[in-house]
Amino acid sequence: MNIFRPPFAGMWAPPVDSLDADAAAYIAAVETAKGSAVTSTQRDAINAFVVGEKSASRWDSIKRLYLPIWGVAAANAICMRSLTSGTFTVSGVTHAAGYVQGNGSTGRMDLDAGASPATAGYSTSDCHMAAVIYQADSRTDSRYIGGQALGGTAFDIAFASATEVRFDPQGSNASVNPVVAFRNGIFVGASNSTSYRVLGRRGAGTAYAEATRTESANVAFSDISPSMAARYIIPSVIQGYSDARIGGFSIGNYLDPSAYSMSLKELWETCTGLTLP
Amino acid sequence: MILGFLTDEQTAAAIAAGVDAAQDARGVARYLAASAMPVLSGPHAGSIFLPFDDAALDQVMHRGMHLGDFPEFAQLVDMIGGLNARVEIDPQHIRLPDADL
Numbered sequence: 161m162n163i164f165r166p167p168f169a170g171m172w173a174p175p176v177d178s179l180d181a182d183a184a185a186y187i188a189a190v191e192t193a194k195g196s197a198v199t200s201t202q203r204d205a206i207n208a209f210v211v212g213e214k215s216a217s218r219w220d221s222i223k224r225l226y227l228p229i230w231g232v233a234a235a236n237a238i239c240m241r242s243l244t245s246g247t248f249t250v251s252g253v254t255h256a257a258g259y260v261q262g263n264g265s266t267g268r269m270d271l272d273a274g275a276s277p278a279t280a281g282y283s284t285s286d287c288h289m290a291a292v293i294y295q296a297d298s299r300t301d302s303r304y305i306g307g308q309a310l311g312g313t314a315f316d317i318a319f320a321s322a323t324e325v326r327f328d329p330q331g332s333n334a335s336v337n338p339v340v341a342f343r344n345g346i347f348v349g350a351s352n353s354t355s356y357r358v359l360g361r362r363g364a365g366t367a368y369a370e371a372t373r374t375e376s377a378n379v380a381f382s383d384i385s386p387s388m389a390a391r392y393i394i395p396s397v398i399q400g401y402s403d404a405r406i407g408g409f410s411i412g413n414y415l416d417p418s419a420y421s422m423s424l425k426e427l428w429e430t431c432t433g434l435t436l437p
Numbered sequence: 438m439i440l441g442f443l444t445d446e447q448t449a450a451a452i453a454a455g456v457d458a459a460q461d462a463r464g465v466a467r468y469l470a471a472s473a474m475p476v477l478s479g480p481h482a483g484s485i486f487l488p489f490d491d492a493a494l495d496q497v498m499h500r501g502m503h504l505g506d507f508p509e510f511a512q513l514v515d516m517i518g519g520l521n522a523r524v525e526i527d528p529q530h531i532r533l534p535d536a537d538l
Contacts (some may be wrong), residue, residue, distance in 0.1 A: 193468075195500030234499040237468035245466030250456065250504070251441065251493040252455040252472070264490035265439050266472060396473055399533050 179203070182219075183210040186240045193234035205430035206240075221288070223280040223412035224271055226388070228260040229432050234258055237269065241412075244272045246388070253389070256345055256405075258432035259294045262389035264303070264403030270392060275385040275411065277315070282413050284330050284380055288350040289317050290420065291388075292408035292428050293325075294437070296343035304391035304400040305347070306409055310382035316391050317349050317359075319402065327359040331379030338371040344437045346408075346424050348417035354378035360417030362425055364436050368418055386411060407432065438525040441488040442517045449485045450511055459509040470497060479530035486531055489523060497509035 179187070183347025191197050198206075206227075213219040219241075226246060228236035233255050238247045253260055262268055277283055289306065297303040300322035307316020313331050320326035325341045327349025334376050338349070338359035345363040354377060360370045386392055388409045391399040407428045425436060444452075451472040460467050474486045494504055504510045515522060 193465075193499060232497045232499065232501075234465065234468045237466070245468050249471045249472040249488070250469050251488040251490050253496070254440075254492060255496050262441070263490070263492075265531070266441075266474065268472075270470070338525050393533075396475055398474075398534055401532075 179207045179216070180210045182241075183207040185231045185243060186210075186238065187321040189238050189243055190230060190235045193238060194230055194232045202431045205427055209423060209427040210240075216419060216423075218415045218423075221413035221415045222410055223282060224275045225408070225412075226269070227408050227427070227431065228255070228269075229258050229407055229428070231255050231257050233258070235276035241271075241410075242274070244274060246271050246391055252401075258428075259292075259407040260389070261295075262401055262403055263403045264297065264299065264401050266401065268392075268398065268401060269339060269388040271385040271387065271411070273385055276383050277381040278383045280412070282411065283349060284315075284378060285354045286413050287315065287329055287381075288348060288410070288412055288415050288417075288420070289315065289327065289329075289386075290346065290348040290408070290410045290417075290424065291405050291406060292346050292424060292436075293344045294407045294434065295405035297402045297404045299403070302400055303402040303404070304387075304389070305402060305404060305406070306386055306388040306391070308382065308384050308386040308392045309399070310384055310393055313379050313382050314391075315381045315386060317347055318391070318400065319343060319404070325359070325361070327357065329357055330377040330381075333377065333379075336373050336375040336377045338373045340369055340371050342369065342406040346421040346428075346436065348421045348424075349416075350414045350417055352414040358417055360421055364417075368421070370417065389420035409435070439488055439528050440490040440523050440525050441486050442522060443476070443481055443486060443524055443526075444517050446473070446485055448517060449487055452487060452516060455509060455513045455516075459507060461492045461500075465499065472533045475531070476526065476530050479527060481526060481530065483526075486526060487517065489520075
């Protein structure tokens with residue numbers, strides 16, 4: 161929203177505030193879906209995030225980014241980057257202030273068809289998947305924060321055990337994929353070659369941990385779009401529904417996990433008023 | 438246990454199409470979908486399960502509206518017997534084993 165100060169002495173004053181066009185478009189879409197305005201704090205945080213990501217040359221690496229904090233399904237489904245919409249299951253998802261939470265059995269969001277690897281333009285050797293996990297899954301068996309799999313290939317971030325999260329950017333050989341010993345926080349998994357995979361985890365304050373794997377791994381993704389809060393295989397056959405509280409989710413090309421997770425942290429904490437655990 | 442409707446593939450497809458049509462008619466993106474899940478084991482094996490718990494009725498879907506505020510909702514629920522026709526099933530009967538992890 162531009163606010164112009166009145167002209168004086170023959171001069172037009174510049175607008176006292178203005179938004180990046182992409183930030184403005186996302187905010188407008190969310191406000192339409194919510195039926196109410198975002199706060200000025202949220203508006204400024206979203207603008208700062210978009211401007212910052214463009215300045216850091218990461219914006220184009222983000223192919224899909226969801227900030228499901230609005231308490232409204234239609235708003236939560238909007239992608240900040242593309243303005244496309246994901247699709248939530250009618251039942252099984254709680255749309256809370258600050259996050260969405262699946263019921264761990266039937267609730268998830270499917271990304272749109274354009275989020276598939278070939279269409280969106282990411283691959284095993286050039287990808288990222290990120291998630292804001294405000295609260296980990298309540299179970300200790302394998303559950304998916306998000307992803308897809310078919311025919312022995314996989315692209316996902318998973319609660320791998322009672323103590324760990326793992327990033328899987330290739331086939332089902334889990335032993336070559338990075339693991340961190342945390343289950344909440346902001347996870348950013350990324351790969352920039354067939355011999356480098358990294359998983360970063362950002363927590364409260366300045367806490368940050370990272371794990372990498374460099375074994376050769378080059379199994380191409382299947383060309384299907386992922387889901388959030390479960391791992392998508394084919395229609396009606398979905399794996400590992402999670403009941404984690406998810407405050408953000410993104411996919412795309414390689415980007416630096418440390419820097420991107422810090423940006424996501426600032427965006428989510430400022431918009432929600434919540435604090436990462 | 439999870440609450441929902443037991444039905445067949447044809448009826449489930451009709452419900453899914455109705456949910457899509459309700460969104461299309463309003464010119465909005467399809468942000469909701471009915472999720473038809475095959476029942477893989479247990480006493481209802483072979484049926485199609487449409488999850489629908491009471492919590493779904495409390496969610497705000499679009500511009501302050503809950504599912505019950507949409508005229509199509511009652512029509513679709515009537516197609517599958519009404520809310521009282523729901524049954525509870527054990528989620529293990531609709532869960533695919535995670536062989537990869």
